[in-house]
Amino acid sequence: MQQRETPAPATFQLLTGAGGPVLAVRGDWTVWTVSGLDAALLEIAAHDSLGAAIDVSALGQLDVAGAYLMDRTVRGGSPCGYTDTPVRILGAHPNVERLIDVARGAARPCPLAPVPYSSLDLLLERAGRGLSQAWLELLDTISFLGQTLTTLGALVLRPKRMRWASMFTVMETAGLNALPIICVLAFFIGIVVAYLGARILADFGASIFTVELVAYAILREFGVVITAILLAGRTASAFTAELGSMKMRQEIDAMRVLGINPMDALVAPRVLAILFMAPLLTFLAILAGLGGGITITWAALGISPLLFLSRIQESVPIEHFFVGMIKAPIFAVVIAVTGCRHGLQTGTDVASLGRRVTTSVVQSIFFVVVLDALFALWFIEIGW
C-alpha cells in the first residue's frame, strides 16, 4: 500500500544576490506545510523581499497554495491587486512557473474598505428592521387570510373544484392521527386541575366545588387550548414543511404554469380539513379532560363519577361548553393559514425551510394564546 512520503518541512531564506534579493525556498510548499510560514513571509514582504527572485533549486512539491505564498511575498504581501512585474525564477522546477501563473491569474482587484458602523447604529438598524419585519408579517398574515377566505368563498360557489380526496387525507393525518395524543394530554391536564382544586378547596371545606373548577377549566379553556397547541406543533409545522419543500422543488411553480391555483389545490383542503376536525378534537379533548377530573375526584375525594356528572348537569351552565367550542374553528383557521402561508413563502434554500417551520409553529401558538386572551375578555363582558 503506497502512501505519500512525509512532506519535507517548508522553509525559506532571504539572500542578497547580485541582482537584488533572492528568496531561496526549500522543502515541500503545499497546503499541508505552509501554515507556519505565513507570518514570517508577510513580515519580509513589505520591503525586504519586494521584487525578489525565487530560487527553487531546493524546492520539493508545490501546489497553488505554496505558489500563491511565494508570489505574494515577492510582490509586496498584499492578498489582492494586479501586478505586471514578471517573477524571476532561479533554478529548475517542473511546475513552479505554471503554478505561479495560476495563482497570479486568480488575482482580484482590492475591495474597498468597508465603512465602519458604530454599535449604536447597528443596534438601531436591527431594531428598525425587526419592527418593520413584524409589521410586514402582520400585514402579510392578514392578506393571506383574506386570500384564503376568498378562495374558500369561491369554492362554496363551485364545490366541484374542491379537492375532496386531499381534504380527507389531511383530516386523517392531521386530525384522526392526532386524537390519541390530544386525549392523553387533556386527560392529564384534567388530573392536574382536579388535584389543584382538591388541595386548595379542601382548606375552605369546599372540596365538592372541585367538580365546578374542573368543568369550568376544561370546558372553557383547556380542552380547546390543548387541541390548538397540539395542532400548532403537529400540523402547522407539517403544513409548512410540506408546502415549503414543494416550493423548493419548484412544484408550486409547476402547478401555477399548469393553471392550477395552489390556493385551491393545497391551501383550501388543508384549511377546511382542520376547520372540520378541530371542533371534533376539542369535543373529545373535553371528554378526556373531564375523565381525568373524574378519576382524581373519585380517588382523592370519594366523589363518585355519577355524582360528578349530575353535579355538572345541575350547576354548570351549557354556555361554558359553547365558549370552548366556538373558539375551536377560529383557532383552526389561524393555525392552518399560518402553516400554509409560511410554507408558500419558503425560499429556495434548506435553511429558509427550517426557519419557516420554526416561525410557523411559534407564530401559530402565539396567535392562539393572544386570541384566547381576547376571547376571555369578550366572554366576560357579554356575561358568559
Next chain:
Amino acid sequence: MSAAADSDVAIRVRGLVSQFGTQTVHRGLDLDVYRGEIIGIVGPSGEGKSVLLRQIVALEQPSAGEIHVLGVQVAPRLPSGDLQGLDKRWGVMFQDGALFSTLSVKENVLLPIREHTEITEKLAGELADIKLTMAGLSDEAHHKRPAEISGGMRKRAALARALALEPELLFLDEPTAGLDPVSASRFDRLVRELTDALGLTVFMVTHDLDTLHEVCDRVAVLLSGRVAAIGTIDEVRALTQPWIIEYFSGPRGRAAANSRGK
C-alpha cells in the same frame, strides 16, 4: 498487475458487481484510470455511472469486486474503515454542487481548509479567494449564499471547494449539465487548464459530447454493466457497437465532432 504499472494507475476497479434488490447494475466491471489523465465515463442513463463514482469515493459499497484508489483499498472496505487520508487527496464535485446552503460560497471553500489544515484564518481566506477566482467566480459572488447565485456559478463554486485541499484526484459528476453552451465550454477549458497546471487526474461522468471531445484524454463507455469500450475518443468512435454508433454519430455527436475538426 505488476508493481511498475501500479504506480501509474490512480483508480483500479476489478470485477465490480452492484445489485440493488433484483436489479443488477454493474456485472463484473473492470476499469483502470491512469495518473494525470482525464477520463470521461459515458453510457445510457441507468447504467450506473454515478453509482460507480459514488463507489469509488467510498460513499457506497459494491456487492462484489475491488476498488483501489491511489493504492488504497476502498472496496471492500477494510475492517478498520480507514481511508488512510484518501479523503484529503481527492476532490468531488457533485451534480448540483451540493454546496452547504447555510454557508456563504467562500465559507464553503474555507470549510475543508479550516477542518484539515493548520493554516491561519487570514491566509485560509486568501487561499479560498484564490480558488474561487481560479474557478471563475467574481468577487461579489464570494460572499453570497449558494441560493443567491446561478446554477453555473454554483458549479464553479463546487469546483473551487473540490480543489480547496489541492487534491491529486478530481471527480466530476455531470460537470456541464444544465449550463449554457458558452458556460459549458468555458468550464471545459477551465478543467483542462487546471488539470494541466496542477497535474490532476480527473474522473468525469458526463453526457456532454463537446466535453468528451474537448477535454477527455480517454473515454470509457459503460454498457450492460461492463466497460464496453475504452480509449481515445477517436478509437471509441471507430467501434461498431450499435449504442456507440448512435451516441457518437447521431446529430449531436456529429456536431460535436465537426466543431472540433474546424
